[in-house]
Amino acid sequence: MAEMSLIWLRIATVLYSVGLLHAILTLVRGREQMFRPALGAFGLAAVFHFVSIVERGIASGRCPIGTTFETLSMCAFLVSALFLFIHWRYRAEGLSAFIFPLVFMMALVGSLAGPVGEWSSPEVRNAWLTAHIAMVMLGYAALVFTAAAALLYLAQERDLKRKKQRTLPFRLPPLATLDELISKSMALGFAFITLAIVLGTVWAFVELKTAWLADPKILISFATWGIYLAMVFFRVTAGWRGRKAALLVVVALGCSAVTWVAHARLGSGTPAP
Amino acid sequence: MTLLVTGLSHKTAPVALRERLAFPETGQAEALRDLKARGASEALILSTCNRVEVVVTAEEGTDPRGIVTAFLSEQRGVPPWEIEPHLYRYENREAIHHIFRVAASLDSMIVGEPQILGQIKAAYCLARSQGALSGWLESVLTRAFSVAKRVRSETGIGQMAVSVSYAAVELARKIFGSLEASRILLAGAGKMSELAAMHLRRSGGSHVYVANRTFERAVEMAKAFRGAPVEWERLHAVLPEVDILIASTASQEYILGKSDFERVMAARKNRPVFVIDIAVPRNIDPAVNEIEGVFLYDIDDLQQVVETNLRERRKEAERAEMMVAAEVDRALARLRVQQVAPTIVSLQEQLEQIRAAEMERMRRKYGPLTPAQEQAWEALTRGIVNKIAHGPISQLRAHAGRPEEAHVIETIRKVFQLEP
Numbered sequence: 001m002a003e004m005s006l007i008w009l010r011i012a013t014v015l016y017s018v019g020l021l022h023a024i025l026t027l028v029r030g031r032e033q034m035f036r037p038a039l040g041a042f043g044l045a046a047v048f049h050f051v052s053i054v055e056r057g058i059a060s061g062r063c064p065i066g067t068t069f070e071t072l073s074m075c076a077f078l079v080s081a082l083f084l085f086i087h088w089r090y091r092a093e094g095l096s097a098f099i100f101p102l103v104f105m106m107a108l109v110g111s112l113a114g115p116v117g118e119w120s121s122p123e124v125r126n127a128w129l130t131a132h133i134a135m136v137m138l139g140y141a142a143l144v145f146t147a148a149a150a151l152l153y154l155a156q157e158r159d160l161k162r163k164k165q166r167t168l169p170f171r172l173p174p175l176a177t178l179d180e181l182i183s184k185s186m187a188l189g190f191a192f193i194t195l196a197i198v199l200g201t202v203w204a205f206v207e208l209k210t211a212w213l214a215d216p217k218i219l220i221s222f223a224t225w226g227i228y229l230a231m232v233f234f235r236v237t238a239g240w241r242g243r244k245a246a247l248l249v250v251v252a253l254g255c256s257a258v259t260w261v262a263h264a265r266l267g268s269g270t271p272a273p
Numbered sequence: 274m275t276l277l278v279t280g281l282s283h284k285t286a287p288v289a290l291r292e293r294l295a296f297p298e299t300g301q302a303e304a305l306r307d308l309k310a311r312g313a314s315e316a317l318i319l320s321t322c323n324r325v326e327v328v329v330t331a332e333e334g335t336d337p338r339g340i341v342t343a344f345l346s347e348q349r350g351v352p353p354w355e356i357e358p359h360l361y362r363y364e365n366r367e368a369i370h371h372i373f374r375v376a377a378s379l380d381s382m383i384v385g386e387p388q389i390l391g392q393i394k395a396a397y398c399l400a401r402s403q404g405a406l407s408g409w410l411e412s413v414l415t416r417a418f419s420v421a422k423r424v425r426s427e428t429g430i431g432q433m434a435v436s437v438s439y440a441a442v443e444l445a446r447k448i449f450g451s452l453e454a455s456r457i458l459l460a461g462a463g464k465m466s467e468l469a470a471m472h473l474r475r476s477g478g479s480h481v482y483v484a485n486r487t488f489e490r491a492v493e494m495a496k497a498f499r500g501a502p503v504e505w506e507r508l509h510a511v512l513p514e515v516d517i518l519i520a521s522t523a524s525q526e527y528i529l530g531k532s533d534f535e536r537v538m539a540a541r542k543n544r545p546v547f548v549i550d551i552a553v554p555r556n557i558d559p560a561v562n563e564i565e566g567v568f569l570y571d572i573d574d575l576q577q578v579v580e581t582n583l584r585e586r587r588k589e590a591e592r593a594e595m596m597v598a599a600e601v602d603r604a605l606a607r608l609r610v611q612q613v614a615p616t617i618v619s620l621q622e623q624l625e626q627i628r629a630a631e632m633e634r635m636r637r638k639y640g641p642l643t644p645a646q647e648q649a650w651e652a653l654t655r656g657i658v659n660k661i662a663h664g665p666i667s668q669l670r671a672h673a674g675r676p677e678e679a680h681v682i683e684t685i686r687k688v689f690q691l692e693p
Binding site (some may be wrong): 172 | 444446447448449450451541542543544545562565566568570574577578581
């Protein structure tokens with residue numbers, strides 16, 4: 001029956017991904033996008049998730065928090081249930097930009113507990129890997145772009161605050177333009193990195209069986225993604241701009257660099273997310 | 274041919290005299306005809322609030338100075354002794370230099386202001402429609418337009434705001450980029466704030482609110498900006514919606530403080546806000562500028578921006594002067610060749626006529642020629658004609674623009690019996 005609980009969890013994960021899409025679109029467009037369908041899918045996902053946990057508990061005859069995967073799944077479920085409660089009570093739409101991607105990612109990892117078969121062919125394995133690396137590269141490029149725009153924003157903001165104009169060989173773009181650039185490139189970067197993480201996780205899962213979760217490279221990657229998520233969250237809900245936003249971007253860029261180095265150093269076949 | 278600029282400007286004459294000499298728009302066509310009748314080959318009248326200039330070209334043997342002085346005095350009814358001390362006159366090279374400088378806004382009261390070019394263009398169009406431009410002056414003027422354009426695009430002479438209200442617009446652009454979606458709130462209804470709001474509105478500001486302690490005054494001003502009046506008590510409530518706040522009330526204390534703006538910024542999710550405080554004593558607590566995303570400028574700050582910009586403009590103007598000087602040389606070289614061009618053309622035509630006639634005579638005498646013979650004759654005669662023309666043409670080019678130019682043209686015309 002353990003297999004069945006995993007299938008329920010995977011269905012829940014797919015439903016949770018609508019929430020992820022909502023978070024990315026909200027970030028790109030700068031205002032709430034498709035929250036209603038995302039919330040519907042999220043609620044439905046929580047039901048499947050609950051079924052999965054109950055089945056897992058019945059099958060193993062204990063509370064399903066024995067393995068890391070089970071704990072993650074349980075944790076994700078509790079977060080989603082709590083969010084649904086808070087939303088029902090206080091209309092906390094703003095939180096969704098943070099909660100939806102987080103729950104999706106935890107559910108995804110949790111759903112990759114049972115080992116599956118080998119790659120169907122080496123071509124599929126390579127294509128999968130290439131797609132993952134391409135996403136990572138695109139994500140990093142967007143992140144570098146975000147950082148550059150954030151630095152220009154800081155320079156322009158500083159000039160305006162100090163009421164002095166520097167003589168630069170070029171004119172700094174207006175704050176609003178830079179702000180939009182930051183939002184757009186950050187959203188794109190987040191989308192790419194998330195996709196890269198999903199692809200990378202599945203790849204590692206097939207490649208390394210259940211041992212993949214203990215790999216430090218993967219843990220570092222998840223930490224980096226977490227920082228990215230925090231950056232997106234503060235941007236969307238609290239409207240972090242200027243210094244705070246620039247600092248977050250620089251931290252995210254630093255973590256990405258560490259992740260990269262970690263993969264290059266520890267690289268035993270698993271690529272960088 | 275002589276090119277002469279005669280005029281007076283804000284630098285040489287008081288406004289009391291300038292206004293007497295200014296040509297009303299309606300009488301300019303008539304005045305141009307008068308100038309032509311007095312003996313000017315070409316004429317242009319530039320009359321703005323800062324300058325009155327008459328530009329003419331005249332054939333050798335006429336006295337353009339006398340013509341223009343008499344014209345000015347008689348047309349405007351001001352005795353010559355009153356005008357004379359304020360007049361400046363430039364001839365030929367200096368005249369071209371002056372026209373280029375004026376068009377490039379280097380001689381303007383506010384260096385780099387863009388209106389003057391439009392005014393010259395209007396004067397040019399009028400003169401052209403009256404048939405008062407027919408060559409020399411026309412090419413000087415069209416050249417002046419492209420020089421002005423070049424100066425504007427290659428130097429920063431017109432880029433920076435040099436008035437307080439434009440400085441405010443420029444700063445707003447640095448924050449919001451396009452002002453199309455910006456909402457403006459006027460707190461207090463002073464003259465200065467009205468001016469700033471007008472500039473912002475013209476630059477695209479989408480919506481104007483006016484708040485005033487006397488609501489009737491707010492209603493009145495809101496009407497002028499097609500905006501919405503706001504009761505003074507609702508000032509705090511509208512603030513979060515506003516991108517640009519212009520404060521100019523007569524209040525002796527701060528009307529808005531740091532905590533007010535902290536609340537505003539939270540409500541705006543930190544979207545930037547531009548606060549212009551042009552009241553004295555100031556209306557907004559200066560500590561507000563410490564809040565992230567709030568950009569507070571008082572009247573001194575704006576004045577400082579203007580002064581920095583003026584300094585920058587002067588620096589750019591020096592670059593522009595060098596550019597203009599180089600352009601004058603280039604234009605002169607072109608004009609010189611243009612002056613001898615008609616003689617060169619008629620010389621070539623004359624020689625070609627002779628050649629064609631001789632060829633025809635040969636054909637009649639020696640019967641139909643074979644194509645090969647025809648080709649050989651053509652080549653031979655063309656060679657001879659070109660060799661003969663080479664000497665006089667290079668002499669014309671070498672002496673173009675020099676004092677002896679007229680003499681050389683005259684001699685060559687006589688020797689080759691060219692039509693005058």
